[in-house]
Amino acid sequence: MTRPLRLALSGASGRMGHALLSLLGDDARFELVHAVVAPGSIHDGQPVSPAAAGSLRYAHDWTLAPPIDVIVDFSSPAALALALDHCLAHGTALVSGTTGMDATLEARLADAGQRIAILRAANFSLGVAVLARLLREAAAALPDWDLEIVEAHHGRKQDAPSGTALALGQAAAAARDTTLEAAAVYGREGRTGERIEGSIGFAVVRGGDIVGEHTAMLIGQGERVELAHRATDRSIFARGALHAAHWLAGRAPGQWQLDDVIATLR
Ligand SMILES: NC(=O)C1=CN([C@@H]2O[C@H](COP(=O)(O)OP(=O)(O)OC[C@H]3O[C@@H](n4cnc5c(N)ncnc54)[C@H](OP(=O)(O)O)[C@@H]3O)[C@@H](O)[C@H]2O)C=CC1
Numbered sequence: 516m517t518r519p520l521r522l523a524l525s526g527a528s529g530r531m532g533h534a535l536l537s538l539l540g541d542d543a544r545f546e547l548v549h550a551v552v553a554p555g556s557i558h559d560g561q562p563v564s565p566a567a568a569g570s571l572r573y574a575h576d577w578t579l580a581p582p583i584d585v586i587v588d589f590s591s592p593a594a595l596a597l598a599l600d601h602c603l604a605h606g607t608a609l610v611s612g613t614t615g616m617d618a619t620l621e622a623r624l625a626d627a628g629q630r631i632a633i634l635r636a637a638n639f640s641l642g643v644a645v646l647a648r649l650l651r652e653a654a655a656a657l658p659d660w661d662l663e664i665v666e667a668h669h670g671r672k673q674d675a676p677s678g679t680a681l682a683l684g685q686a687a688a689a690a691r692d693t694t695l696e697a698a699a700v701y702g703r704e705g706r707t708g709e710r711i712e713g714s715i716g717f718a719v720v721r722g723g724d725i726v727g728e729h730t731a732m733l734i735g736q737g738e739r740v741e742l743a744h745r746a747t748d749r750s751i752f753a754r755g756a757l758h759a760a761h762w763l764a765g766r767a768p769g770q771w772q773l774d775d776v777i778a779t780l781r
């Protein structure tokens with residue numbers, strides 16, 4: 516029998532950390548060996564909860580981490596940068612769902628694929644992967660229709676638009692032979708003038724406990740196509756990330772995609 520993969524969590528005390536820990540308790544594919552929280556966190560040094568690994572306690576950095584096969588990161592850009600340092604120093608595989616990075620960290624992450632196996636996704640749900648495919652097809656089939664992307668999340672979310680909304684926008688832009696940099700319009704206010712032809716508009720809703728909702732509206736004259744996904748439970752993201760971690764550990768260096776993982780599930 517093969518031994519379980521040694522898995523570490525970055526962002527272990529967060530909403531996604533909790534969802535991952537809940538699944539890891541029953542997942543024989545993994546042994547949780549390290550669980551990182553923010554420096555100064557009330558969780559630092561406390562027993563990991565829900566208890567996934569006996570006496571394991573939350574840690575505030577990677578210095579005392581044991582050998583790790585794969586890090587799963589749902590945290591913040593600052594925490595992801597530290598997890599990436601650890602992966603590069605030890606050749607460890609990295610699965611990350613963190614969103615809201617600046618261009619410098621984006622460039623470091625893109626470069627990391629030359630040295631480690633890395634898989635990033637703004638959304639680890641199967642439904643959003645299918646939504647992206649449908650949107651690519653619709654955006655190409657209806658090239659002149661206006662495209663607006665509306666997303667809604669809980670009030671504690673730190674970044675906007677969501678990583679998923681941006682990824683959907685990128686997918687649609689590519690299907691129309693343009694880029695998000697060229698086409699995006701983020702929010703509208705005051706005397707905006709007419710809609711810019713060919714633009715992709717983003718609108719953001721924040722409130723309460725919304726897990727994550729994305730709607731792409733393709734708006735024509737006298738008709739409209741809406742493609743929507745609503746997440747109601749974070750376990751969908753956690754399950755997707757653990758599938759990805761199991762698939763990624765031990766792979767050759769590279770920038771791997773969630774679609775690579777999904778292809779093997781068929
Ligand atoms: N790709 C996907 O499918 C999904 C992606 N996400 C993304 O995952 C990320 C986390 O989301 P969520 O769990 O809701 O966020 P939370 O705010 O609930 O949790 C953030 C976690 O990161 C830790 N953290 C924050 N800053 C640091 C730091 N500087 N060093 C070390 N640890 C740090 C926090 O520790 P502490 O508690 O101690 O402060 C906490 O454990 C976000 O970017 C979100 O957009 C979310 C859901 C799905």
Ligand SMILES: O=C(O)C1=N[C@H](C(=O)O)C[C@H](O)C1
Pocket residue numbers: 614637638668672673676677678679680726727728
């Ligand atoms: O912060 C969240 O909660 C989520 N973030 C991701 C994003 O920014 O797209 C994915 C999901 O919608 C939940």
